[in-house]
Amino acid sequence: MTIAQAITELTQVLGDRLTTSKSDLDLHGQSEAYFPPTPPDAVAYPRSTEEVSQIMRICSAHDCPVVAWGTGTSLEGHALAINGGICVDFTKMDKILRVSPEDMDCTVQPGVTREALNTDLRATGLFFPVDPGANASLGGMTSTRASGTTAVRYGTMRDNVMGLEVVLADGRVIRTGTRARKSSSGYDLTALFTGAEGTLGLITEITLRLRGQPEAISAAVCAFDSTEDAVNAVITTIQMGIPMARIEFLDKASAAVCKAQSGIELAEAPHLLVEFHGSETSTAEDATRFGEVAEEFGGTDFRWSSKPEERSALWEMRHRAYWSTLAAHPGCTGVTTDACVPISQLARAIEDARKLIDDSPVPGYILGHVGDGNYHSLLIIDPNKPEDKAAAKALAKRMSEQALELQGTITGEHGIGMGKLPLMAEQHGDAWSVMGDLKRTLDPQNILNPGKVVQQNG
């Protein structure tokens, strides 16, 4: 058995940092999504790039699958070891290797979480802006091309990863990118590995762009009569060039559960949550201009928060929306969708999604990073009812197809993992087979996170 041979050799390298204990395997066989658990055969805890390189050399010698693991918060089953093999848990590679305040960049190991990085940065006046809600690892965020509430201003991981160190399938270690702000030097390997979900190599170092903590921040919440009004306010705000740091949508149902769980007073109506970063003068001006736009589209119940604790409560409420919604349905689990469309299509997309949910047997909530045209629905299923899961999966598929019809994408920020694989051919056509060609070039044995992103045997 080749996997068994790999485990034997890995134990010689890693000692007790290679484990086959049932609890560890079970933990690394789970995901936040609805997929059945698929534990790996062993879990490795490397401490260095050199150890990761040794892992890959051993695993390639024995055709043993390798799946990278950050914090396990991905939503499409990215890190499930569906062919077994070794789960490489990066928890022990959690060092911030360098912070250069004068260049506003840093280099971290993949196991550093975004909150740990921001805590470390506090005294420098800098912060790392990408914020997917969960306290994900930066390796995982890089691998899924994550984004979140602040992407409308600061971009996604694509825009904030400057360079990588990557261990290839055969154990070779390469570096991509540079510390310069831009480069026209050859193929953009940084972008190729960012979002590759661990199928092309294992990321062992990440160089990230940082930003200055804004001098002033103001946030607001505002209710609208309809989704259309709220979305039209967003479109107008963007077209006017008002620089939003966040602009989030909650539908009526989401507002109700958020209100119930957070205690923050919200009307029974669709809401926008916004935040502006800048100087005292510019945020005040931005806020005034946004207020005028919102009013034009019937925005009411307008409340500004300039106090940090009020703002924290507001974004805590938003970040907890997923868990608040589940808490409102005891015993249930969620299926999350993640479409992204051109912003002119957003009102239509959200209204169509609402109708699809209303016509289905499962309850659903819609919210999203509307400044990017990215919206999620959280569909609630009873794990004991197979018909619920089937209905939710059908809904999710339909919403993805609708995003494609509107010239958008089946995933704005969650990635492909297992969940979106059946839609890749529809989205990409022949370009998906090009992805398969690239995969075979960089991982000819198909040992890096097999069964994700590209066709299993394609």
Place this chain on the structure above:
Amino acid sequence: MTIAQAITELTQVLGDRLTTSKSDLDLHGQSEAYFPPTPPDAVAYPRSTEEVSQIMRICSAHDCPVVAWGTGTSLEGHALAINGGICVDFTKMDKILRVSPEDMDCTVQPGVTREALNTDLRATGLFFPVDPGANASLGGMTSTRASGTTAVRYGTMRDNVMGLEVVLADGRVIRTGTRARKSSSGYDLTALFTGAEGTLGLITEITLRLRGQPEAISAAVCAFDSTEDAVNAVITTIQMGIPMARIEFLDKASAAVCKAQSGIELAEAPHLLVEFHGSETSTAEDATRFGEVAEEFGGTDFRWSSKPEERSALWEMRHRAYWSTLAAHPGCTGVTTDACVPISQLARAIEDARKLIDDSPVPGYILGHVGDGNYHSLLIIDPNKPEDKAAAKALAKRMSEQALELQGTITGEHGIGMGKLPLMAEQHGDAWSVMGDLKRTLDPQNILNPGKVVQQNG
């Protein structure tokens, strides 16, 4: 002769849009750089993606090299047909296919120039921000991952290309990216083809992000006692988060030729040229804050231009700096360098570059997009003196190596072409061989712009 067979078949497809006239071949055998002319065997002028696909099918059947051509303004000999073959001139694919003001994006054919696009956009209130100076084609700008004066605010082509249509080496047509603002759907093929210099496929459509024309613009020019003072003012400005739309450096020698050619009054000193985009209030605030920073570093001779004609004259002067410098040396040609370093290293890099020039037999001028850490030197050579060319090439190589020592890149925006190929191994190590693997996967016959970016036989 396989190229001859390809030409015969291409003539059947393209009629008189396939030419072998000497004047056309000579024109497409030249470059802006110091390389000897290398004319192709024929020039093709396709009108559609389907024709480009036919060209690739015929050329792959006959192992015939294919080099894409935009406006011929690249600076490293990117479009030289060093193995002969067909030059595909995209001049007749110059349609703006779609502009969607509400989504702030558009789709263009590769032969559209950036000025043609901006002229077309004028009535929409939008503009395309990437500005390399030359009126390059958008296909060429995509292929070299171009940037220029505004990248500090609006990013490079990497940040502004949302999707592509690409004809592969075998004639297949694929689409990459979507019209959504972000996507986590599979490998980032858009980024892979952007900056690939026509070595992985021929770009036939480009979807671009657009921006709102700023409500207010203010620009200024300011002199400093030393390069160090000027660069330190830039670093502080960036760290304070003052949102510059442009921030350009001219050294003393560049300022002198710009003054002489443009008639704009400049002191004999290093200068910064800056521009702010925003509202009336925010640009006024940004200007005040920048003025305070500049003053702190001894900035003098400060002049603001809020009138459009004054601003145009200022940026016209900057854009013409290359030609102004050559005009000051009649009969001479230029060798342009293009390093980019972390901004903390910029003052040192520019001062070292100055010393290298002063110790060499050729005159040189330094200027650059300093907000990105990107600087150019223009080295003046007499084409009749081989020793000048040798000295300039040695200088350019030394400046590239220095950029690598400072954790930067050998090219910030000009690309690899022929000129930077000898430095690729030094910059990328094993990652360069990965680039070669990707090239062989997408172009196994090595017919797409052979001899550029990757090792010729590697």
